Amino acid sequence: MRIGIDVGGTNTDAALLGDDDRVLATAKSPTTSDITSGVTAALRALDPPVESVTAVMIGTTQFLNALVEGTRLAPVAAVRLGLPATAALPPMTDWPERQRAAVGGHAYLCHGGREFDGRPLSPLDPEELKRAAADIAARELTSVAVSSVFSPAAEEDERRAAEILRAELAVGTHFSLSHELGRVGLLARENATIINAALRDLAVVIVESLGKALAEVSVTAPFFLSQNDGTLMDVGFARACPVATFASGPTNSMRGAAFLSGLGDCAVVDVGGTTADVGILSGGFPREAAGESRAAGIRTNFRAPDVLSLGIGGGSLVSPDGETGPRSVGHRLTEEALVFGGTTLTATDLAVAAGLAEVGDRSQVVDLRREFTARALDRIAGRLAESVDRMRTSAAALPVVAVGGGSVLVPDALPGFADVRRPRHFDVANAVGAAITQVGGEVDRVYQVPEGRRDAVLAGARDEAVGRARDAGARPGSVRVVDIEEVPLAYLPGGATRIRVKAVGDLDPARITGAAVRGPARGVGARAHA
Structure with a gap:
């Protein structure tokens, strides 16, 4: 048996799958700030036979949230090998000020790097690197990001530079090397490496929190984290490369949608509490973004699914004229929505009033005019259909799979897309996607x-x-x-x-x-x- 867990911004979902890939049980619990208690609650609700569990797969948005918020980031020494070229645009040149300030903006330009075919761009200068190391030590920086021109074609300079720096710096200093993280394209690959270095300390905390949660419910099976591209990494890789988890949430949902629906090629609309993510599946895997992707406004080129997000979710606020989102009550849905005794009109209230969902107290929304509810839901359907249409690459008929707890907002047919499917266990597709990683x-x-x-x-x-x-x-x-x-x-x-x-x-x-x-x-x- 395998357990899949997805730690989202609002809920932590869990699913238990048998050896034959059947979904045996599911559970949902509010996400908590300490991570551990939320995961523990979901696992206790799942109540798996712990002695039969062989592996646990976990997806989380905690690392991406830390970057977006500009919090819990360690200061980083960014060492670039590329002089005399590349000096015009130093590291972190185009970063948002909040994120740049959080990592310190410490940049070191040194000689080195390669041409695309591996020929040296300029000789590595050990003395230059030692001088950089002295300044890094003086600033008491313990996380170093090393990037080099065309290192995906020839990694030797990055490895050699790391050896020289490591010999000069304190024991325990973390090193992130760009050839292990990104693709061809210096600036975007360098950015990904700096972000990764800034998250290394947080990765240790989160991995330990997840391990503690499993221990509290006596699950002793090894656990793994899911990556942006729908594949797994072990806890050692997660500690070293936390940036590889950034897009694991939508990836897990899309993979889960393919598994639950039996479709390998389709559009997926994943509606959560705050946003709806629209993506395309090809061969059972999310279509990857071409070229560069952005994380918290920073250009990167690590693997990420091509996803279009819009501010529509179960917790989205509904205005008096029927417009929905982008603002949302988020994890306060069960406190603020009308059907839960609150005073805020949300998309969930619309769904309950229209008979699309059975949550909370329906009597709290009986006063909503039928025409108003229908008009607001039609607008939601139109915006979702427009997003699907923007994502597809041909006019051929394309089935749409709706997943996520908020997908009750998706009608049985969207304008221009008659084939809309909502498979069983759609509300925990992200956890199922994690389990089949x-x-x-x-x-x-x-x-x-x-x-x-x-x-x-x-x-x-x-x-x-x-x-x-x-x-x-x-x-x-x-x-x-x-x-x-x-x-x-x-x-x-x-x-x-x-x-x-x-x-x-x-x-x-x-x-x-x-x-x-x-x-x-x-x-x-x-x-x-x-």
Whole structure:
């Protein structure tokens, strides 16, 4: 048996799945500020046979929330290898002031870096790095982010620079290296690395809180965190790479929607308490955002689903003229909504008044005019349909799967989309998505592709991605390639092509026990960025 848990901003959801992937039980509990008590309450409500649980998969938005709020972030020393180039735009140049102030804005530009084919851009200068280390030590910074030009093509400079800095700094200093986190594209990859370094201390706290919650209900099975792309990472990798969890919430919901509906290709509308997230599933996995993504207004290029969010949820405020959102009562829904004895008209009140949901006390909304309720719900349906239409890439018929506790606001048919499905257990699709999370292996590299050798190069990349998934703990025979991206780089010579291959497989708990102790670079979700 497996347990899936999703720690959201309003609720913590849990689902118990059997070895045959049947959903055996579900539970929902309010999210708490300490995380532990909310997860513990959800697990106690789930009441699993703890001796039969083989693994626990958890998704959380805690790290993203910390970045958005600009709180609980550690100060970071950002070391960039790229001089004499790259000096025009120092690290964190375009960051919002709140986030920049939270991490300290400490930047160090040094020589080093590579060309796309691995040739040195400029020689690494050990003495220069030692001078940077002296200043880092003087400022008592204990988290360092190292980025280098084209490190996904050649990681040697980042590793060597980290060795030099580590020898000069206090024992226990954390290092985040950009080639382990991002893709080609210096500034966005550097930003992701700095964010990751700022979250390292918080990651330790959150991982310990989750472990404590499981211990309180006597669950001794290993637990893992879900990543942005719908694959798993072990707790060691989570401590080292917390930034990889940023989009795990919508990813889990979309994966859960595919599993519960049986559809691999569809649109997903996930309606929570505050927002509705709209995304597209292809082959059972969320379509990934092309190029850069943004987190709290900061450009990054880590893997993230292509999601369109709008301010419509179960807790959204409804104005006197029938407009819904974007403001929401959030986790105070059970205190402020009319059906719960409050004084605020919310989208949940509309759903209860229209007979779409049976929560709270319906007698509290009998005075809502039928015409007003219908008009407000029609506006919600129109905005959701418009969002789905913006996300699809063709005019072909596209089924829509509605999930999340607030999806009662989604009608049985949307304008332009007649096939709307709301599967069983739709309200905990995020927890189900966490429970079915698989192990991934990825290659993202700039290759030289000689004339007539394209097929051979692609085959080699596929084999490497599959091998990475197996090494990370995937069950032999279950690994498959789910995505191949091939982008010729016309501005580079010699047939240079960026190739990205992603492979996934089912988690094998018996094998992952060994993988987890080898350290984060070889744990669940291991990737190749050579």
